[in-house]
Every structure is written in C-alpha cells, then in structure tokens.
Amino acid sequence: MKKQNLFSPAEPSTPESDTGKNKAGTPLPYRMRPRNLHELAGQPELTGKRGLLQRIADSGNLPSLIFWGPPGSGKTSAAFIMADICEYEMSSISAVASGVKDMKEAVKRAQNERRESGRKTVFFVDEIHRFHKGQQSFLLPYVEDGTITLIGATTENPSFEVIAPLLSRCQVISFNKVSQDDIKSLLYRALVDERGFHGKYEVDDDALTFLARIADGDARQALNFLEIAQRMAVSEKVPLTKEFLKSVFSKKTFLYDKSGDEHYNMLSAYHKSLRGSDPDAAVYWMNRMLEAGEHPHTVLRRLVACASEDVGNADPRALLVAVAAKEAYDFLGEPEGRLALSQATLYVASAPKSNASCQALNRSRADVKKRGSLPVPIHLRNAPTQLMENEGFGKGYQYAHDFPRGFVEQVFLPQGLEKAVYYHPVDRGYEKMIGQWLRSLWGVRKYKKRKDQIH
Numbered sequence: 001m002k003k004q005n006l007f008s009p010a011e012p013s014t015p016e017s018d019t020g021k022n023k024a025g026t027p028l029p030y031r032m033r034p035r036n037l038h039e040l041a042g043q044p045e046l047t048g049k050r051g052l053l054q055r056i057a058d059s060g061n062l063p064s065l066i067f068w069g070p071p072g073s074g075k076t077s078a079a080f081i082m083a084d085i086c087e088y089e090m091s092s093i094s095a096v097a098s099g100v101k102d103m104k105e106a107v108k109r110a111q112n113e114r115r116e117s118g119r120k121t122v123f124f125v126d127e128i129h130r131f132h133k134g135q136q137s138f139l140l141p142y143v144e145d146g147t148i149t150l151i152g153a154t155t156e157n158p159s160f161e162v163i164a165p166l167l168s169r170c171q172v173i174s175f176n177k178v179s180q181d182d183i184k185s186l187l188y189r190a191l192v193d194e195r196g197f198h199g200k201y202e203v204d205d206d207a208l209t210f211l212a213r214i215a216d217g218d219a220r221q222a223l224n225f226l227e228i229a230q231r232m233a234v235s236e237k238v239p240l241t242k243e244f245l246k247s248v249f250s251k252k253t254f255l256y257d258k259s260g261d262e263h264y265n266m267l268s269a270y271h272k273s274l275r276g277s278d279p280d281a282a283v284y285w286m287n288r289m290l291e292a293g294e295h296p297h298t299v300l301r302r303l304v305a306c307a308s309e310d311v312g313n314a315d316p317r318a319l320l321v322a323v324a325a326k327e328a329y330d331f332l333g334e335p336e337g338r339l340a341l342s343q344a345t346l347y348v349a350s351a352p353k354s355n356a357s358c359q360a361l362n363r364s365r366a367d368v369k370k371r372g373s374l375p376v377p378i379h380l381r382n383a384p385t386q387l388m389e390n391e392g393f394g395k396g397y398q399y400a401h402d403f404p405r406g407f408v409e410q411v412f413l414p415q416g417l418e419k420a421v422y423y424h425p426v427d428r429g430y431e432k433m434i435g436q437w438l439r440s441l442w443g444v445r446k447y448k449k450r451k452d453q454i455h
Contacts, residue, residue: 027223027224027227028190028196028223028224028226028227029219029220029223029224029227031195031196032186032189032190032193032195032196032223033077033080034074034077034081035081036081036085037051037053037054037057037078037081037085040074040077040078040081041074041178041182041183041185041186041219042073042074042176042177042178042179042182042183042217042219043073043074043078043175043176043178045176046078046173046175052173053078053082053173056082056086057082057085057086060085060086060087061086062082062083062086062088062120062122062149063149063170063171064143064149064150064151064169064170064171065082065150065151065152065170065171065172065173066128066151066152066153066154066158066162066167066170066171066172066173067079067151067152067153067154067173067175068154068155068156068157068158068172068173068174068175069155069174069175069176069177070155070175070176070177070217070218071155071218071220071221072178072215072217072218072219072220072221072222073175073176073177073178073217073218073219074175074178074219075153075175076124076126076153078175079092079122079124079151079153080092080124082122082151083122083124083151087119088119088120088121088122088149089110089113089119089120089121089122090121090122090124091106091109091110091121091122091123091124091148092124092126093106093123093124093125093126094125094126094127095125095126095127095128095129095130095131095135096126096127096130099135100134100135100138103135103138103139106123106148107123107142107147107148109121110123110142110147110148111147114147120146120148120149121147121148121149122148122149122150122151123139123142123148123149123150123151124151124152124153125150125151125152125153126153127153127154127155128152128153128154128161128162129154129155129156129158129161129162133163136162136163136166137163137165137166139166140165140166140169143166143169143170144169150166150169150170152170158172176217177216177217177218178217178218178219179217180209180212180213181212182219183211183212183215183217183219183222184208184209184212186219186222186223187203187208187211187212187222187223187226188208190223190226191203191226197230201230201240203240204241204242206241206242207240207241207242207244207245209242210242210245210246211225211226211229211245214249225245225249228248229244229245229248229249232248262292263294266285266288266289266292266294267289267298267299267302269281269285270282270285270286270289270299270302271302271305271306273285273349274302274303274306274310274345274348274349275306275310275353277349277350277351277353278349279345279346279349279350281349282345282346282348282349283342283345283346283349286299286341286342286345290338290341296329296337296338296341297326299341300322300325300326300329300341303322303325303341303344303345303348304319304322304323304326306322306348307319307321307322307348308357308358309355309357309358310353310354310355310358311348311351311352311353311354312353312354312355312356312357312358312431313354313356313357313425313429313430313431313434314351314352314353314354314426314428314429314430314431315351315352315429315430316430317351318347318348318351321343321344321347321348322344322348324340324344325340325341325343325344328340329341351429352428352429352430352431353428354425354426354428354429354431356423356424356425356426356431357423359422359423359424360422360423360424363420363422364422367417367420367422371414371416371417374414374415374416374417375414375415376414377411377412377413377414377415378392378393378394378395378396379394379395379396379397379410379411380394380397380412381393381394382394397410398410405441407441409441409442421446421447424447425438425447435447
C-alpha cells in the first residue's frame with residue numbers, strides 16, 4: 001500500500017479505514033493500549049528484565065498494589081496487563097461513578113468465581129483517592145482474606161489519600177512521567193500499527209517532537225493530540241507539519257493540580273530555591289506555577305513567608321520588597337504585574353539569609369507553652385491608679401531615654417526566664433550590624449557570638 005504524505009489531498013480517511021478491525025469511533029489511545037509489559041511505554045524500571053512488575057509477572061502471584069503516578073503514565077494499562085499475565089479475573093470500577101452497592105456486587109461475583117473455578121479476581125479501582133474512608137474500609141476484609149486482589153490507581157499521594165489499614169495491605173508502585181523519546185516512539189507506533197493508522201501516513205520528526213513536548217509526559221494526551229491533528233489535517237487537506245500543529249495547539253498544557261501533589265511540590269521547590277539563594281531556579285518555578293494557572297497570590301504568600309522566615313533581618317528590605325510586589329501586582333494586573341513578582345523573587349533569592357527571627361519565635365513560643373502565664377515583673381507594670389502605685393506597680397523602672405545611647409540594662413523577662421536568650425543574630429548582611437549593636441549594649445554576656453552562627 002502506498003503511503004500518503006500526511007496529509008496530502010487524497011481520499012478522506014475514516015475511523016474504519018484507519019483502524020482496520022477496530023470499531024468506528026474508538027479513540028486512538030484506547031486502540032493503542034499496550035498488550036504486554038514490553039509495549040508499556042516509559043516505565044523501564046518497572047517493565048525491564050529486573051523490573052518489579054516483570055518480576056511479579058514471572059512469579060504468577062499478584063499481590064494487592066497501589067499504582068501512583070501522573071496521568072497518562074500507564075497505570076490502568078499495567079493493571080489489565082498484570083491481571084491477564086497472572087490469569088486473574090478482572091473486575092474494574094471507577095471511584096467516581098461507583099458506590100458501595102457496586103462494590104458489593106463485584107465482591108459477590110469474585111466470591112462466586114473463586115468458588116466455581118478457583119480463579120482469583122483483580123479488583124481494579126481507578127482514581128481510588130476519590131473513595132471516601134467508608135468505601136475504602138469496605139474493601140479491607142476482602143483484601144485481607146484474599147477474596148479480591150486490589151489494584152488501585154491514583155494521581156494523588158497514597159500516604160494522604162488511602163487509609164492506613166488498606167495501605168498497609170498493599171504495595172505502592174510509583175509510575176513516572178513518560179519521557180519525550182518514549183512518547184515519540186509511541187506516536188510512531190500508532191502511525192504504523194494496524195490498531196492505529198496502519199502505515200498509511202507519514203509525519204516528519206519535527207512534528208512528532210512537537211507533539212511529544214506539548215503532551216508533557218502524558219502518553220494518553222499525546223495520542224489524543226495526534227488523532228485530533230490527523231482529522232483536522234485531512235479535513236483541511238493540508239500536511240501535518242510542526243507549523244500546522246502550532247496553529248491547532250496554541251497553548252501548551254502543564255501537569256499541575258492546584259490542590260494536589262504537584263501544587264505542593266512546586267511551591268516547595270520555589271521556597272527552597274529562594275532559601276538556597278538560587279534566583280534562576282526560583283524564577284523558573286515561579287513561572288512553572290503561573291503558566292500552569294496558579295494564582296499569583298499563592299506564589300506571593302510563599303514569597304512573603306520566605307522573606308521573613310529565611311531572609312529575616314539579614315536584609316529587612318526583603319520583606320518590604322515582597323509585600324510591595326503584592327501591592328504592585330494588584331495595582332497593575334496581568335501581565336505587567338508579573339514583572340513585580342519576578343523582581344521580588346530575584347531579590348529575595350539573592351538576599352543574605354538568616355532564620356534567626358524564625359528561631360527566636362520558636363524558642364520563645366516553647367517557653368510560653370512550657371512555663372505558662374508567668375506574671376509581668378512589677379517594675380514593668382503601669383500604675384494608672386493610686387492603688388496600683390501603692391502596690392508598687394512601676395517602681396524601679398528606668399526610662400531608657402534618660403540614659404546615654406537611649407539604653408540602660410534592666411530585666412524585661414518574667415522571673416525564671418531572666419537569662420533567656422531567644423534571638424541569636426547571624427554574622428551576615430544587616431543582621432551582622434544588629435548583633436554588633438546588641439553586644440555593644442548588653443555585652444557578650446547576653447549576645448556573644450556563637451560558633452554555629454558565624455559563617
């Protein structure tokens with residue numbers, strides 16, 4: 001059969017002609033589902049000769065598993081493949097659309113199957129994190145006694161989304177995003193395989209690279225993109241080139257869940273880049289979140305927190321810059337407001353660092369909780385009435401401005417904590433000057449240089 005240059009003006013293709021034996025209208029990702037572990041794209045550490053899934057398959061004994069990974073990484077396909085290899089019956093339900101009634105019926109079928117044929121059943125639950133605690137608890141006795149072998153698939157961290165008793169009965173297997181090279185190989189397979197386009201079309205390497213890149217590690221999305229582009233190119237009678245793809249997919253999508261792991265992972269990466277004085281990494285993670293649709297206020301809150309927690313008095317201006325960036329963003333809006341966010345991110349990341357303010361907060365809070373409501377020293381109390389004055393309120397207090405340099409040494413902490421020191425200025429940035437000033441007032445007795453604070 002002569003190949004067409006995708007997509008030359010030719011006889012319009014139909015799902016029937018493109019898929020051979022496949023049913024009309026069946027989406028390309030479904031038709032191209034891997035039939036064995038060798039075809040499962042992008043998980044070589046699981047499917048290779050010494051990979052965990054391959055070793056389980058070789059044993060023929062399938063334990064209960066939780067597949068954890070991003071969308072389009074092959075979790076559902078792996079579940080069906082493993083059940084087939086180990087010759088288990090497959091019962092699949094969606095956590096979104098199913099309830100306890102559906103699970104009871106599925107368990108009953110599994111019990112009948114085991115009693116009549118001796119064959120075990122894999123109970124596959126897609127998006128298991130959407131099951132509430134009661135639904136997850138329902139599965140416990142049947143997983144425990146071996147009535148079912150559970151395979152749950154989730155994009156969320158199982159440590160937070162799967163109840164501990166169920167998690168302890170399952171082995172968690174992590175799936176990674178599929179690499180661009182693996183996605184390109186999958187797209188090429190779809191072009192030549194009889195389940196896909198059966199070798200009728202050619203697509204140049206640049207176009208495949210573009211599709212693999214915008215899919216961002218999601219194999220299912222890459223196949224969807226290819227099918228959408230193929231149909232549009234045939235309809236418009238134009239070749240499928242990189243330029244055509246850019247006109248179809250004008251904005252790249254990014255893996256990001258504003259309430260899930262990726263949200264917290266990127267915020268963590270952003271904060272740690274700020275703390276680690278890497279302005280390039282900080283502005284990169286900032287843009288990753290913004291381009292994925294995160295509200296700038298979320299980023300700004302982390303920026304302001306870092307300015308206090310990690311920069312502190314090593315550069316007090318960092319907090320002013322961070323707060324000013326929030327005001328500037330709200331005043332300017334999009335897209336100019338991002339300039340202020342970028343400027344503040346670079347400033348905070350580049351500033352000298354000190355967590356002395358944070359440590360002072362933690363140390364003083366610990367004493368507050370430990371010691372309780374210690375009374376205010378009598379000399380620090382005001383005496384607005386004659387009775388209070390007679391009781392000695394304010395007696396012995398020395399007014400700082402009556403002394404040279406506006407300072408006189410006296411006790412300001414409650415009894416029992418007179419010698420407590422919570423604030424240990426570091427020997428960096430502006431805080432170095434603060435430490436020198438405090439030592440000049442109180443002497444090294446209170447604010448001596450500590451070895452662990454000198455860098």
